[in-house]
Amino acid sequence: MSDLEENIAKAAGYLNRFRDRDVLNQIGGEAVPALDGETFETVSPVDLKPLGRIAHGKAADINRAAKAAKTAFSAWAAMPGEQRKKLLHRIADAIEARAEEIAFVECMDTGQALRFMSKAALRGAENFRFFADRAPEARDGKTLRAPGQVNMTTRVPIGPVGVITPWNTPFMLSTWKIAPALAAGCTIVHKPAEFSPLTARLLIEIAKEAGLPEGVWNLVNGFGEDAGKALTEHPDIKAIGFVGESRTGSLIMKQGADTLKRVHFELGGKNPVIVFADADLDRAADAAVFMIFSLNGERCTSSSRLLVEEGVYDRFTTMVAEKAKRIKVGHPLDPETVVGPLIHPIHEAKVLEYIAIGRSEGAEVATGGEKLAGPGGGCYVAPTLFTRATNAMRIAQEEIFGPVLTAIPFKDEDEALTLANDVRYGLTGYLWTSDVTRAFRFTDQLEAGMTWVNSENVRHLPTPFGGVKNSGIGRDGGDWSFDFYMETKNIAFATTAHGIPKLGA
Known part of the structure; x- marks a missing residue:
């Protein structure tokens, strides 16, 4: 048996679970179908044959997931950073343990070559480890002195956030967005791209098995015009992290305007x-x-x-x-x-x-x-x-x-x-x-x-990643990720009994 034949046989084994039953959403810690029972089909670009039926989430499903994320937020945000660090490292360990399964499923769902996707899980695990190690210090700020005053800055997680990921390298890019959000103390509603939804299901299963609390990470499959729109408009979702086309980024900004959502966009390029x-x-x-x-x-x-x-x-x-x-x-x-x-x-x-x-x-x-x-x-x-x-x-x-x-x-x-x-x-x-x-x-x-x-794209995780003009808004990587998923607060302490203006004396 050739290497290719052996790999095809292995992939068939990994993919059987998706063919045997519907690929469900995950809301509040439970694997659930879409509320209206609808599904859509995902096909492999290799032979255009179906890989599975995917739960087709819509506004009602997004609402349910957003409410679950909101309910879980307080406890997750209050969890000590060291504890979140341990949980995220457990997720990274589990990703590595299922690296072959992730790679083979990703290859058949996206058409990407194994020589590149064999590293997808390892890069995903690295993303989780990198941000896990920074979770204990995510809230740290600065001390800024002024005459008669000391200012102390701190950061707090912004709240439940929406993460919308693309179809090209979905597993790695999902971890790139989700890991810092979790490390910061945010809860998540994730909508993966409809063309390649399978490894998102693997990823959230890994997180649940690693002990992530219910409702902290929710998954709703669907299309941009229904699930995506509902997510970007939902009042309980405080920010949207999106990777995809520039036109879609513009649409998301418009949809989120009424609720004054913070947005982070990694968009197109003509590099x-x-x-x-x-x-x-x-x-x-x-x-x-x-x-x-x-x-x-x-x-x-x-x-x-x-x-x-x-x-x-x-x-x-x-x-x-x-x-x-x-x-x-x-x-x-x-x-x-x-x-x-x-x-x-x-x-x-x-x-x-x-x-x-x-x-x-x-x-x-x-x-x-x-x-x-x-x-x-x-x-x-x-x-x-x-x-x-x-x-x-x-x-x-x-x-x-x-x-x-x-x-x-x-x-x-x-x-x-x-x-x-x-x-x-x-x-x-x-x-x-x-x-x-x-x-x-x-x-x-x-x-x-x-x-x-004098180099191709060689990523260094502490450095900022993002574009200008129509290529995006904001930066990922290192502390820049926490700037997006967290609010900065300033507390000013008077150190002297300074003169206060007297009105109406």
Whole structure:
């Protein structure tokens, strides 16, 4: 039996539980169907066959979950940080123990390759451990002295929060949002994306088995127009953490306006990788290929625009094209696969439409540019490189969210900066140069929340993560996460009997 055949057999075993019975919501510590009994079907992008029936939550289910989160909030917020720390570490341990199950289910539900999803559970566990260790100090503040006065700041959890997560790497991104919320002392209503809901069910089961109190973490599946809308409008939900499209972020902001919800958005990107002639071109090419073709190109931080100094443009794009041609597209459970099927036929159609748009705009296809007949007949698209493009083309301005890279030449540093900033997004940037003074100049003016110099995206959990412009609001990571999930309070103590103005004397 080959590795692929063995993995398919294992995955079938893990997935049987979802086929045997409906995938339920979790409210107040109980696994429950939607109140109206409705379900929706989730399909695998590998072969478009059903993986399971999912409870279709709506406003009534969200209301029930929000009430459960509100009821559980006081006790959870009052729990000592050391105790929350122990609970979150138990969740991390349980995630690691089920790492293979999580990876295999995620691969079949999303189409992401096992070589990347094998690390999903470990990264999720790391997120829980990181924020668990900070739970005891989450409320700590500062002492600020003034003449005759000492100010003491502290932080308190904001209350029940809504977490809405995307379909591309759902398990890891759920832990990235949920772990700091729990560490801060918030209770949660989680609505996962409808295209890939299965590992959210595994995650909340893990939390319950680890001893998380009832109602602290609630799960409601559904669609944006029903469950999502109800969550963002619910008066008991004090904040919304959302990862997804910029258009959806705008809609959530409008829906939450009447209840003055705090929002944290990690939205889309059209991220440039800028390569100067003095860069290490071999390393830059490897990094550019990795950042656009790993995770099927379905990542907000993908390097989807390749800006190359014109003197090395032809050489560099040839290097990238050759690497892209050698990328293995195949079954996500094949250990050799790099690019698996895209998440859903709707998304596949969108990506193929953009490839057609690129051709119609006059860009050249250096490699790829077509649908592939992959194993199972699912949503396979070849890794694609467009060359001789301009920044005015739609393929250079709009987020495709697939394995499509658009290469644009530039003359000098000024033009490179103009091109890099000439989009409505500003999530990340990747700069390749051996000139350290240029690196300081360029990154200072680049309109991006995060920039990596001479590196692909290498995350360091204490650092802030987030974008500017249409790429988001707020920052995750380190203490920045607690700033979102907690309210800062100031208490001023008079240290002298100062003069008080006398009115009406």
